[in-house]
Amino acid sequence: MRDSDYEFIRKLVYERSRINLGSDKRELVTARLGKRLRATKIASINEYCDFLRTDSAEEEVGNLIDAISTNHTFFFREIHHFDFLRNTVIPEMSARRREEHWRAFRIWSAASSSGEEPYSLAIETAEALPKSAPDWDWEIEATDISRRILDKARAGIYRDEAISGHVSPELIRKYFQKGFGPQEGNFRIKPVVQNQVNFSYLNLIGDAFPFSEPFQIVVCRNVMIYFDRPTQEELVNKLSRHIVPGGYLFVGHSESLTGIRHSLTMVKPAIYRRPPGARP
Numbered sequence: 001m002r003d004s005d006y007e008f009i010r011k012l013v014y015e016r017s018r019i020n021l022g023s024d025k026r027e028l029v030t031a032r033l034g035k036r037l038r039a040t041k042i043a044s045i046n047e048y049c050d051f052l053r054t055d056s057a058e059e060e061v062g063n064l065i066d067a068i069s070t071n072h073t074f075f076f077r078e079i080h081h082f083d084f085l086r087n088t089v090i091p092e093m094s095a096r097r098r099e100e101h102w103r104a105f106r107i108w109s110a111a112s113s114s115g116e117e118p119y120s121l122a123i124e125t126a127e128a129l130p131k132s133a134p135d136w137d138w139e140i141e142a143t144d145i146s147r148r149i150l151d152k153a154r155a156g157i158y159r160d161e162a163i164s165g166h167v168s169p170e171l172i173r174k175y176f177q178k179g180f181g182p183q184e185g186n187f188r189i190k191p192v193v194q195n196q197v198n199f200s201y202l203n204l205i206g207d208a209f210p211f212s213e214p215f216q217i218v219v220c221r222n223v224m225i226y227f228d229r230p231t232q233e234e235l236v237n238k239l240s241r242h243i244v245p246g247g248y249l250f251v252g253h254s255e256s257l258t259g260i261r262h263s264l265t266m267v268k269p270a271i272y273r274r275p276p277g278a279r280p
Helices: 004-015 023-040 045-052 055-069 077-101 116-132 147-155 167-175 229-240
Strands: 102-111 137-144 158-159 176-178 187-190 197-201 215-219 243-250 263-267 271-273
Touching: 004 023, 004 045, 004 167, 023 045, 023 055, 045 055, 055 229, 077 116, 077 243, 102 116, 116 137, 116 167, 116 197, 116 263, 137 147, 147 167, 147 263, 167 176, 187 229, 215 271
Parallel strands: 102 137, 102 215, 137 197, 215 243
Antiparallel strands: 158 187, 176 187, 243 271, 263 271
């Protein structure tokens, strides 16, 4: 890839998604572009960049950002978050719900990728919430910048390697349907949790958040690593406004809010809390 082509791709991706591609991402970008060249049947990166400059390339720009931003994930990744949800958040919020007049227990998976994260949150909630508040409704919003990956998430079908070793046999039996014949080696999420998750497209930086009610938990993991410091600060403060006072923000284990101006309090690494007395 020529320096000028990489600079064009870097600026285009930043303008559309605020993903900040440094020089250390050049090898990754080259590999991801190879997939787009094969899909579009364009012979070279230089020609592909020329195509992206045309008025007819809007859909392909989305495909490019999709290719750059998609990452490998699996069920119950960063298990300490799920332990905290089960042992701390759900009992605490269940005790507060009547005084706060909350209609439902709400979680937002802000960068849901192919669905493993929000479905894991749904399984954990389905297991834990009835023990604390059996008559309380719950729902999970799941958003992502990739329309293709959202289609995969809505389908709720996963290969064995995304589940085995990450989900207990008991939970697999309870919440997954095992595939047979042509579907052997695949597992489908059962409707009991799939129907609790609403998937929708959202650009966390470019779009206004479409939610009228706040969340007890917002999960935004392994997203800020792609952003520069001003964008990280903008995103954290934007997310914070959609968390109930005393609610929680989960970030990735490799992410930190150190050096970012925000109103949250760190509870433990990768878990932050909006102050209980914060104004709605």
